Amino acid sequence: MPNNPPIIDVIIPANNEEQSIGHVVREIPGIVRSIVVVNNNSTDTTAEVARQAGAEVVDEPIKGYGRACLRGIAYLLNKETPPGILVFLDGDYSDYPGELEKVVAPIIHQNVDLVIGSRELGIKEPGAMTFPQVFGNWLSTRLMFVFYGVKYSDLGPFRAIKWEKLQILNMVDQNFGWTIEMQIKAAKHGLQYREIPVNYKKRIGTSKVSGTVKGTFMAGYKIILTIFKYL
Incomplete structure (x- = not known):
């Protein structure tokens, strides 16, 4: 780390993740200042478990991935x-x-603006990503290349961005389009981006998106819609 390292904060949207959220919070390296868990309409003990693990917890009662990120x-x-x-x-x-x-x-050592942790470039545990997820990533990243000229392999949720650059993007999506909105707007604003390999394993519990036919369809629909929205 440099002599004057930047302040690093973490936002974790969480909807009914009482079994997993404690593991996530406790395993985040000590180089961060704040771990903010956004309790997104949970009906279990997610908020309590997160606080016990050392996170700062804020509530977003209306369900939505992007909405939770915006609340954080x-x-x-x-x-x-x-x-x-x-x-x-x-x-x-x-x-x-x-x-x-x-x-x-x-970001710290090469002055990159946005870093996407790519599951495609890393090691995935068998079954960690469903076929619709894999296909959706493939299609979305290729459409981004065609229409925006950027080369991504993933819309991975594990990502980092300079705070000042995030403000420029004026993020607005309140649901499934959040990740791709960030990548598209970064391209339109000329942000310097980098993908790095991250590893990926089967989640604890059932996915609210890929775990249901409706969730998978709605996520795919919103992602494609977002791609064409900003043309």
């Missing part, structure tokens, strides 16, 4: 000193939180 950002805006880098990852323990240091490294 609003919470950090009220801190006296904003972060220099903001990291997003999921609360289902499918990511490896200990890889956070390598996710932020290109």
